[in-house]
Amino acid sequence: MEKFKLVATTAMGLESIVNDEVKALGFKTTSENGKIYFEGDGAAIAKTNMWLRVADRVRIIAGEFHATTFDDLFEQTKAIPWEQFLSVDAAFPVAGKSVKSTLYSVPDCQAIVKKAIVERLKIAYNRTGFLDETGPLYKLEVSILKDKVTLTIDTSGTGLHKRGYRLGQGDAPLKETLAAALVKLTRWNPDRPFVDPFCGSGTIAIEAAMIGQNVAPGYNREFLSEQWPWIHKEVWDQVREEAEDLAKYDQPLDITGFDVDPKMIRIAEGNAAEAGFNDLINWQQSDVRDLTIDGLNGVMVGNPPYGERMGELEEAEELTEVLGRLMATHPSWSVYMLSSLENFETMYGKRATKKRKLFNGFIRTDLYQYWGKRK
Structure with missing residues (x-):
């Protein structure tokens, strides 16, 4: 199975713990604020979701590039082989955020990324017209920081802190x-x-x-x-x-x-x-x-x-x-x-x-x- 660039996200201050957790599962890591990077296949996605106790989510990094115009954003997004991830009937909402970047309008960035992926999938699957998006859900995010675009796919769904056992809680619950x-x-x-x-x-x-x-913290939940x-x-x-x-x-x-x-x-x-x-x-x-x-x-x-x-x-x-x-x-x-x-x-x-x-x-x-x- 093909390997992907993956990232385990975490709250600030907890990076060293998550880094140790990912290493203990057998992966080589690099880290920065709130993020632990590693490579792995589908089995790695399942294993890290199942076992990481302190991480917030596990995401696939589908693509990274610099963009300062909407044309740049569209063309470079379209160049990513989205058919490796998304089935022809995939439902793929696109969330977004932009910090200190030329492309500051998040709704516009979301719309352009969505359009570029649709165009790529239509070519890859030889389709015309609309894609029905009635199949499996893939939650995408376009994140732009200082003009660097990172496109990710969330593998976890509900955050990893949701173990499934907390039926009740107080006024200020600890994650x-x-x-x-x-x-x-x-x-x-x-x-x-x-x-x-x-x-x-x-x-x-x-x-x-x-x-x-x-x-395992993820044993009694779904992803x-x-x-x-x-x-x-x-x-x-x-x-x-x-x-x-x-x-x-x-x-x-x-x-x-x-x-x-x-x-x-x-x-x-x-x-x-x-x-x-x-x-x-x-x-x-x-x-x-x-x-x-x-x-x-x-x-x-x-x-x-x-x-x-x-x-x-x-x-x-x-x-x-x-x-x-x-x-x-x-x-x-x-x-x-x-x-x-x-x-x-x-x-x-x-x-x-x-x-x-x-x-x-x-x-x-x-x-x-x-x-x-x-x-």
Whole structure:
């Protein structure tokens, strides 16, 4: 099967994690802001969609070129062998964006790219008139940055953070991909206790369980490229069978999620059951002020309240202070907290071993890392 240039997109600050994930699947990579490039065939598309925990999407790069006129855009788009990707009845909406480029009108760029591809397919398939677009869906994007045009095809469909287990969520849910990133950054393994003191709908704890038992994040969902005729069903079947074989369902886990809101505990229990971890994660309704932490060499990961709303800042600071006092009595534990509080370290009572800038949606945050002294 032919190889394509592929790109795994990710949130800013998580590139190194996704780069390691792609390499671990056996691909050579190069990276830039928010993008990890690699090459692969249809099987690679299936495998990366199935296994990448932190990436947002996997896209095919159909073509790249510079264009400063609409004629340039049309002719160079038309020169791409679109028939390699799109069937004669393909449905292919074109999204677009343009930044610091001569061709700044996104609707015009979308229309021109669409027209060029139609012309190419009509010639390739010896058709006249309209193409009916009643077949498989291919989501295309024209992206222009400083006059460089990149034409991509989305292989994932719904973003990879949609694992399929989250039936319910709270007011400010953490994306599954970011939750997985937080767990991976701790280098936690299932021989150690794991606690989330602000579990909400349970995403961090569930992602830890998936990592602990090596459950493929895409195992219980579908991908857009499964509709495409040139990636045969047998390819997807084989990737899913491999995922099933590699899962360690007998691996014991010591994972606990706490939340002050009993409603969120019920939601977390439902999400965990949907993910297949019904009896493997311990959920407890508890205020941080009342937490009891057991065991040695554990890992605590949390996304505490940011105090973004009026009147909530004081509470967020108090919870941080309480948490700092609690964990000072557990020096063998490592603590990782994602927070937008600029005075987090002051309130926690200790300077972080390491800080990492991350974005939770559009909120700029820091991951404060306190490494325990293992016993």
